[in-house]
Amino acid sequence: MPPVASQNESEDVAADSRIKPSDSISYWSDHPPTVNSMLGGYPQISRTDLRGSASFYAKLLRKHPSVASGKPVIGVDCGAGIGRITAGFLSTVCDVVDFVEPVEAFALEVKKQQMEGKGLVGKGWVESLENWAPEKGRYDLIWIQWCTLYLTDVQLVDCLKKCRNAINVPHGWIVVKENTSKSIELGGDGKDVYDEDDSSVTRTETKFLKIFDDAGLNVMAKETQRGFPKSLGLFPVRTYALRPR
Numbered sequence: 001m002p003p004v005a006s007q008n009e010s011e012d013v014a015a016d017s018r019i020k021p022s023d024s025i026s027y028w029s030d031h032p033p034t035v036n037s038m039l040g041g042y043p044q045i046s047r048t049d050l051r052g053s054a055s056f057y058a059k060l061l062r063k064h065p066s067v068a069s070g071k072p073v074i075g076v077d078c079g080a081g082i083g084r085i086t087a088g089f090l091s092t093v094c095d096v097v098d099f100v101e102p103v104e105a106f107a108l109e110v111k112k113q114q115m116e117g118k119g120l121v122g123k124g125w126v127e128s129l130e131n132w133a134p135e136k137g138r139y140d141l142i143w144i145q146w147c148t149l150y151l152t153d154v155q156l157v158d159c160l161k162k163c164r165n166a167i168n169v170p171h172g173w174i175v176v177k178e179n180t181s182k183s184i185e186l187g188g189d190g191k192d193v194y195d196e197d198d199s200s201v202t203r204t205e206t207k208f209l210k211i212f213d214d215a216g217l218n219v220m221a222k223e224t225q226r227g228f229p230k231s232l233g234l235f236p237v238r239t240y241a242l243r244p245r
């Protein structure tokens with residue numbers, strides 16, 4: 001990803017047209033299965049990130065109390081990496097957590113967690129998000145973090161449409177937590193930013209809102225992650241809770 005603004009950024013009107021999935025996968029395949037890798041060399045932000053996610057989700061459920069459906073709460077960790085979010089957050093709010101992760105070595109770590117009883121892992125797909133075909137109505141929570149940047153705009157809209165059909169209506173949630181490119185007020189150029197290191201695109205908030213709208217989703221809540229050290233120069237990280245229109 002990495003979550004920090006890279007020196008290799010370059011502008012492009014259609015920044016996403018430069019994404020090459022094979023380059024992203026080989027970037028990640030060259031990284032060891034560690035929290036350090038997952039967080040671009042800043043493992044110290046994991047705790048703050050997980051706490052921020054837990055607090056965002058708790059507030060969401062308080063604001064939109066869901067009627068108990070009597071079935072296990074099923075979540076899915078999309079672009080799961082080594083299962084950092086499954087182990088540190090999703091397993092505390094779901095009875096079962098599925099995962100989708102294209103890099104086999106990372107997926108094996110998630111499965112290992114399951115065997116060690118650290119996360120409540122359900123089904124797993126060693127697959128890219130754009131190729132994933134989720135089951136209709138299965139999920140109470142679809143968590144997509146730090147991996148939408150590997151999909152083109154069209155792929156992301158298509159993926160979110162599939163997720164829209166995969167949530168357990170009316171209780172379910174799709175949550176996207178992602179780096180956003182800096183607005184002009186924050187010293188950025190207000191454009192989507194391509195990073196050739198991992199062949200990814202960091203999008204503006206405006207672009208995300210358009211993508212959600214194109215996918216037929218309403219933004220029910222949003223928040224900017226606080227508490228990451230300013231000295232790291234990270235992109236602003238935003239979390240969006242989405243539901244079908």
Ligand SMILES: C[S@@+](CC[C@H](N)C(=O)[O-])C[C@H]1O[C@@H](n2cnc3c(N)ncnc32)[C@H](O)[C@@H]1O
Pocket residue numbers: 001021024025028038039078079080081082083084085100101102103106127128129130145146147150151
């Ligand atoms: C920055 S890591 C984040 C992992 C995890 N979400 C976390 O926050 O700990 C990015 C992950 O996205 C995965 N990834 C790369 N391309 C992807 C794609 N097309 N679909 C889904 N995941 C992808 C990588 O293999 C890697 O595990």
